[in-house]
């Protein structure tokens with residue numbers, strides 16, 4: 095059902111009087127709807143692209159301050175957020191990747207913590223060395239900073255977000271997340287839509303209290319399912335498009351909610367990429383399912399629609415989500431408002447993804463994702479930084495078998511460092527659009543899945559966890575160690591801001 099603002103006032107949820115009450119008295123016993131926003135009225139926008147503070151022959155240097163801010167997300171309401179540079183999503187970093195001989199560059203990103211809790215920054219999808227991977231216990235205390243080094247070794251759609259031990263949910267939900275895009279010469283040589291026609295879509299669901307503040311109710315550490323769908327921080331935005339092709343880089347950066355993207359016209363999304371880059375060839379799908387942390391690339395061809403057409407990006411509800419408001423079945427809209435020529439095209443071949451032969455695997459490991467004792471566990475264990483649960487040899491190919499023992503929960507499984515390929519799910523081949531390099535795998539209810547990879551290019555300890563960030567915090571996270579003798583994740587500690595020199 096839908097709750098209008100008038101209904102809400104009648105029920106006493108909104109109104110000037112209620113805002114004067116102490117919060118505990120103001121808040122109804124049961125979780126309520128967020129203040130209402132009419133869909134498709136707020137203008138679409140994309141986060142700003144961050145400029146380096148300095149560049150040299152090999153490296154671009156960036157600086158980001160983590161700080162609190164008050165922003166207007168719901169029209170007429172002020173919301174406290176924690177943001178990279180005080181905005182959420184934070185600024186997008188775009189970087190030229192690939193080998194240095196092909197113009198690939200390294201990034202150094204300085205993260206300065208002016209918040210009152212310790213943070214850790216994970217660049218999700220980057221093969222960073224262990225001290226720069228955002229290890230959960232490698233914290234930047236308040237008043238400290240840390241310079242992270244990123245090699246940008248492969249072109250893909252990545253994202254950076256908080257990863258502080260036990261606090262990932264609240265920190266990401268406060269707003270500490272954004273996208274990081276690595277391009278390279280090969281991808282630039284393809285005739286895909288570029289520039290203003292290549293658009294990031296960071297999808298998040300949030301829940302707000304009657305005073306506009308964020309509601310952190312995760313229902314006993316099971317998950318947070320918001321009733322406001324945000325794209326790039328804007329509730330149900332309206333994007334004006336020309337009648338041509340657009341390339342979208344989409345990321346599900348919510349807390350727990352899986353989404354299913356679908357066009358209201360019933361037309362296809364033309365899939366071109368997975369988490370870790372382009373796929374071998376475009377494939378069409380009517381519905382794109384995305385767990386938290388997954389990224390996909392797709393083209394929408396608006397040329398078939400007359401000017402004046404509205405195309406809604408819908409989200410038919412998945413049964414595992416917890417919804418009390420059908421507004422989450424819509425995400426944003428595209429209004430075709432102008433005629434334009436289109437010099438882009440979709441090549442038949444993109445970037446060849448060479449399958450890793452099963453026969454090259456030297457061993458198989460099984461990880462069971464389960465709930466017991468009120469905790470989320472992997473092989474019946476919770477996070478312990480002093481325990482390593484798998485030690486693949488450097489360069490070894492292994493098959494990892496993921497088992498979801500629960501019938502009511504999905505777990506998007508994220509493996510740090512490596513890109514992997516899915517072999518099968520419940521014995522069946524992966525969905526056509528999943529057949530590429532990935533670092534998050536949608537492990538559905540009671541499902542079993544096999545993934546394969548070669549462990550490298552770095553040695554050392556890296557995390558694997560459920561990316562329902564409520565599950566991750568309590569405590570569905572483990573670590574593996576590639577080879578021997580890698581850098582200790584805690585070997586480059588943060589430093590006090592008072593010792594900070596210019597980059």
Ligand SMILES: [Cu+2]
Pocket residue numbers: 470504505506560561562565566570
């Ligand atoms: Cu989970």
